[in-house]
Amino acid sequence: MKVLLLAHTPEPEKVIATAAKLCYSSSDISSLKDGLTEEKTAEFVNMLAAIGHESVMEHVSFTFGIEGISRACSHQLVRHRIASYSQKSQRYVNENGFDFITPPAIEALPEAKAEFDRQMAALTESYNKIADLLTESHKQQFIAEGMDEKTAASKARKMANEDARFLLPNACETKIVVTMNVRSLFNFFQHRCCNRAQWEIRAVADEMLRLCCEVAPNVFGRSGPSCVMTGRCPEGKMTCGKMKEVEVEIQGAEKWVS
Numbered sequence: 001m002k003v004l005l006l007a008h009t010p011e012p013e014k015v016i017a018t019a020a021k022l023c024y025s026s027s028d029i030s031s032l033k034d035g036l037t038e039e040k041t042a043e044f045v046n047m048l049a050a051i052g053h054e055s056v057m058e059h060v061s062f063t064f065g066i067e068g069i070s071r072a073c074s075h076q077l078v079r080h081r082i083a084s085y086s087q088k089s090q091r092y093v094n095e096n097g098f099d100f101i102t103p104p105a106i107e108a109l110p111e112a113k114a115e116f117d118r119q120m121a122a123l124t125e126s127y128n129k130i131a132d133l134l135t136e137s138h139k140q141q142f143i144a145e146g147m148d149e150k151t152a153a154s155k156a157r158k159m160a161n162e163d164a165r166f167l168l169p170n171a172c173e174t175k176i177v178v179t180m181n182v183r184s185l186f187n188f189f190q191h192r193c194c195n196r197a198q199w200e201i202r203a204v205a206d207e208m209l210r211l212c213c214e215v216a217p218n219v220f221g222r223s224g225p226s227c228v229m230t231g232r233c234p235e236g237k238m239t240c241g242k243m244k245e246v247e248v249e250i251q252g253a254e255k256w257v258s
C-alpha cells in the first residue's frame with residue numbers, strides 16, 4: 001500500500017486562523033492576516049479545535065494518491081461523501097493479469113494462501129477467456145455494421161472489459177486520488193482510525209493522518225478515532241474497550257509526526 005500527499009491548500013493553518021479571525025474581529029479583509037505569526041496562528045487553531053468550531057476547517061483541503069489497496073478498501077473509502085475521487089477504471093483499463101491484495105491473515109496461513117492464490121489464478125483465466133470471447137463477438141458485430149477492423153477491435157475490447165469485470169474480486173488492486181477538506185478528514189479519521197475499522201482502510205487512514213500531522217500539527221494534533229477526538233466511544237456494545245490505550249498510543253505517538 002502506498003499513500004502519498006499529492007497537494008494541500010498552501011499555509012493551511014494560516015488560512016484556517018484567518019477565516020476564524022474574520023468571525024471574531026472587526027478587521028478588514030485586507031488586514032486579517034496582520035499579526036498572525038506562527039505562534040498566534042497555532043494558538044488560534046488550537047482554540048478552534050478545542051471549542052469545536054469546525055466550519056472554518058472546510059477552507060483547507062488535502063489531496064492524496066493511494067495505490068496498492070483492494071477494491072474492498074476503496075469501496076469503504078468512497079462511502080465518505082464529503083470528498084472528491086478519481087479511481088482507476090475497470091472499463092478503460094484492461095484487467096488481464098490483474099494485481100490483487102492478500103489479507104495478512106490469509107498470507108499467514110499456508111493452506112488458506114494456496115486456496116486464495118488458486119482462486120485468483122482461476123479468476124484471471126476466466127476473465128481473459130470471457131474478455132476474448134466478448135471482444136471477438138462485439139468486433140464481428142461492429143464489422144457487420146460497416147466499421148473498419150482496427151476501430152472495431154479497439155471499441156470491442158472496451159465493451160468486453162465492461163462485462164468481463166463482473167468476474168473481478170474484491171481483492172483486485174486499485175488506485176485512487178482523494179481530496180477531502182479538514183472537517184471531512186476529522187470525520188474520516190474518527191471512523192477509520194478506530195480499532196473497529198477494517199485493517200486495510202485503517203492503515204490508509206493512519207497514514208493519511210500521519211501525513212496531515214506533518215503539514216498541520218496544530219490542526220490535526222487532536223485528530224484520530226472518536227474516543228481520542230471527542231473523549232467518548234460511539235460504538236456501544238461493540239466498543240474495543242481500549243479507550244485509554246488508544247489515547248496513550250496516539251498522544252505519545254511518534255508515528256504521527258516523523
Ligand SMILES: Cc1cc2nc3c(=O)[nH]c(=O)nc-3n(C[C@H](O)[C@H](O)[C@H](O)COP(=O)(O)OP(=O)(O)OC[C@H]3O[C@@H](n4cnc5c(N)ncnc54)[C@H](O)[C@@H]3O)c2cc1C
Pocket residue numbers: 079080081082083184187191192196197198
Ligand atoms: C466500523 C464501521 C462499520 C461500518 N459498517 C457499515 C455497514 O455494515 N454497512 C454500511 O452500509 N456502512 C457501514 N459503514 C459505513 C458508514 O455507515 C458510513 O457510510 C461511512 O463511514 C461514511 O461516513 P459518513 O457518512 O459520516 O461520511 P460522509 O459521507 O463524508 O458524511 C460526513 C457527514 O456529513 C453528514 N451527511 C452527509 N450526507 C448526509 C445526508 N445525506 N444526510 C444527512 N447528513 C449527511 C453527516 O453528518 C456525516 O457524518 C461502516 C463504517 C465503519 C467505520
